[in-house]
Amino acid sequence: MNAFSTLSFETAPAVRIARERYGSERSSTAAPRRCEMGGGVHVGPAFAFGPGLGSGVEGESADRSDMSLRAAALLLLTTLALAAGCDDEPETPTVIEAPEPPRAAIDIDDPSACASCHATVVEEWRTSMHAHAHHDEDPLYGAMRRFRMEREGPELASGCAQCHGPRDPSDPDSPASRVGVGCAACHGLASVDRGEGSRMGARALTYSQSGAMRGPHDVPASAPAPHGVGDAAPWITDGRTLCLVCHDAVSNPQGVANCTTGAEHAQAGADQSCTSCHMPQVEGASGAVSSRATHRSHAFMGPHHLWREGEQGTAFMASAVSATPSLTGTSLAVTLRNRTQHAMPSGFPGRMVVVRAIGFDEAGAEVWRSFREDPMTEDPDAVLNKVYVDAEGAPTMPPYATEIARDNRLRPDEARQLTWTVPSSVTRAEIQLIFRLLPPSAARALGLSEDPVAQPRPLLAVTVTR
Ligand code: HEC
Ligand code: HEC
Ligand code: HEC
Numbered sequence: 077m078n079a080f081s082t083l084s085f086e087t088a089p090a091v092r093i094a095r096e097r098y099g100s101e102r103s104s105t106a107a108p109r110r111c112e113m114g115g116g117v118h119v120g121p122a123f124a125f126g127p128g129l130g131s132g133v134e135g136e137s138a139d140r141s142d143m144s145l146r147a148a149a150l151l152l153l154t155t156l157a158l159a160a161g162c163d164d165e166p167e168t169p170t171v172i173e174a175p176e177p178p179r180a181a182i183d184i185d186d187p188s189a190c191a192s193c194h195a196t197v198v199e200e201w202r203t204s205m206h207a208h209a210h211h212d213e214d215p216l217y218g219a220m221r222r223f224r225m226e227r228e229g230p231e232l233a234s235g236c237a238q239c240h241g242p243r244d245p246s247d248p249d250s251p252a253s254r255v256g257v258g259c260a261a262c263h264g265l266a267s268v269d270r271g272e273g274s275r276m277g278a279r280a281l282t283y284s285q286s287g288a289m290r291g292p293h294d295v296p297a298s299a300p301a302p303h304g305v306g307d308a309a310p311w312i313t314d315g316r317t318l319c320l321v322c323h324d325a326v327s328n329p330q331g332v333a334n335c336t337t338g339a340e341h342a343q344a345g346a347d348q349s350c351t352s353c354h355m356p357q358v359e360g361a362s363g364a365v366s367s368r369a370t371h372r373s374h375a376f377m378g379p380h381h382l383w384r385e386g387e388q389g390t391a392f393m394a395s396a397v398s399a400t401p402s403l404t405g406t407s408l409a410v411t412l413r414n415r416t417q418h419a420m421p422s423g424f425p426g427r428m429v430v431v432r433a434i435g436f437d438e439a440g441a442e443v444w445r446s447f448r449e450d451p452m453t454e455d456p457d458a459v460l461n462k463v464y465v466d467a468e469g470a471p472t473m474p475p476y477a478t479e480i481a482r483d484n485r486l487r488p489d490e491a492r493q494l495t496w497t498v499p500s501s502v503t504r505a506e507i508q509l510i511f512r513l514l515p516p517s518a519a520r521a522l523g524l525s526e527d528p529v530a531q532p533r534p535l536l537a538v539t540v541t542r
């Protein structure tokens with residue numbers, strides 16, 4: 077769909093900004109334009125702001141950017157002519173042209189530079205872990221990175237930044253890296269090439285030299301954007317190829333699988349894309365330059381949203397699993413069904429969900445609990461997690477493991493029943509699902525025990541009465 081055709085008269089903010097930016101004006105002659113009334117399509121002179129930025133799709137000839145850089149006034153004139161009916165041969169209009177603009181009209185690695193035109197997605201993105209993927213912004217990643225660099229050497233840093241700072245992995249502290257997984261990492265791409273499938277992070281990405289931003293829509297070169305534009309990017313529209321660049325599967329040097337979200341999703345024969353769940357359609361336009369009534373959320377909701385304000389994230393997380401309890405005689409049970417299309421929990425190998433059951437008597441007093449201190453020793457079936465061990469069989473961090481000793485997570489689509497025997501005095505029971513980003517032992521090793529990320533958070537709770 078040609079989104080621009082429906083919104084070309086609603087770009088006042090972009091036009092105003094452009095005019096402010098290129099305020100000093102002089103006259104010149106516009107290139108001829110073509111006008112097709114029937115389809116409502118118009119092609120004006122290429123309207124772009126930066127040499128080499130304008131033509132949009134990578135590899136296109138320089139012609140279109142050579143058609144030169146017009147200031148906002150040109151668009152307004154063209155627009156007025158079109159609005160007036162676009163009859164006959166256009167006379168040569170007098171246009172006001174900007175002086176040579178700087179090479180990049182905006183810094184594509186600065187998400188604040190997008191806000192005037194795409195405000196809603198910028199705000200959403202700021203709440204996402206993609207905006208907190210740099211080691212100074214994410215205490216857990218920062219601590220793990222430090223821990224590993226002390227043991228494995230400083231060379232590790234650029235490897236981590238392949239995915240945590242993909243715009244400039246060779247310098248994890250440059251401004252572009254500090255942004256984390258920013259707009260340009262996903263939209264400033266000329267191509268995605270995973271090789272045989274093992275190439276991940278920035279190694280799989282070729283950035284557009286022209287600074288073109290490609291999204292889910294075909295945007296014609298005439299769009300008044302301060303960045304190049306282009307056709308819809310297939311790796312974006314299929315809802316998964318782009319995500320798998322960083323979320324597919326990573327093994328440690330010993331060949332032991334660490335993160336496997338993409339592989340889990342593929343094995344499950346999933347029929348929903350990553351974006352259909354993680355970028356749901358939400359009300360409202362994506363920003364001032366869009367006339368669409370909805371857009372896909374850029375909050376990239378996931379477990380970290382349980383640690384943040386806001387019900388949206390809690391509701392998203394609760395959608396991960398359904399829990400159906402029953403209480404008959406002295407048997408308490410809950411059936412858990414994984415509603416994601418990958419394992420639950422997925423992703424970072426330290427995640428765990430602990431299922432805790434508490435029984436109350438007629439008077440409402442607590443008379444029973446499925447565990448008191450340590451669920452891994454008292455009720456291990458009720459812990460949905462992975463355990464990594466070294467060659468001696470001792471638990472270790474995933475990067476150093478030689479084996480996965482246990483993977484008790486819910487598989488995609490799995491329904492699993494947990495059962496407990498409770499005292500007959502129990503007339504009501506509550507079953508709680510509790511999420512942890514990392515096990516307490518790892519939090520201690522990383523010096524994070526007091527950090528909020530090391531505290532458990534409720535995922536959901538259900539009650540059942542006899
Ligand atoms: C992790 C990758 C990723 C990041 C980071 C990202 N986007 Fe997107 N963006 C997407 C995907 C995927 C879509 C398309 C969703 C769909 O419609 O299927 C999209 C869609 C869009 C759209 C089209 C919205 C519409 O109206 O339909 C705009 C505009 C956009 N992004 C701007 C931005 C800006 C600005 C930033 C930075 C603040 C950003 N994006 C960060 C992946 C990303
Ligand atoms: C002065 C206004 C303006 C600014 C600032 C701006 N853009 Fe745009 N952008 C546009 C216009 C106009 C379009 C084309 C209309 C559309 O498709 O929404 C566009 C289109 C896009 C698209 C394609 C959207 C789609 O629907 O496929 C992406 C992605 C995008 N911009 C990203 C960015 C990013 C990232 C930044 C900041 C680095 C940015 N833009 C800054 C005006 C702007
Ligand atoms: C360039 C690499 C990269 C790409 C591409 C990418 N991600 Fe991410 N994503 C990350 C990193 C790195 C993190 C973790 C950041 C952290 O916790 O420090 C992350 C975190 C997440 C999270 C976890 C959020 C939370 O609250 O815990 C979700 C969900 C997610 N990404 C979804 C997506 C989706 C959907 C796509 C495709 C549209 C995508 N990502 C594309 C690198 C990427």
Ligand code: HEC
Binds near residue numbers: 397416418427
């Ligand atoms: C049917 C909906 C659905 C689909 C499809 C889906 N997810 Fe998820 N995903 C969820 C839910 C709900 C959660 C939260 C529960 C959890 O952490 O496992 C989640 C969690 C995640 C996390 C967080 C893991 C962590 O603990 O940091 C990442 C990353 C992620 N998904 C990426 C993806 C990617 C990439 C795809 C596509 C290959 C995908 N998801 C497909 C629903 C979905």
Ligand code: HEC
Binds near residue numbers: 218321326422425513
């Ligand atoms: C191939 C891409 C990739 C590389 C390389 C990578 N990561 Fe990540 N990392 C991710 C993604 C994607 C996530 C997001 C969430 C998930 O899947 O759970 C993540 C999440 C994390 C988390 C959890 C953060 C949190 O807040 O929950 C830690 C810790 C982490 N990475 C450490 C590292 C370290 C240290 C390195 C370098 C040795 C590294 N990562 C290299 C992709 C990568």
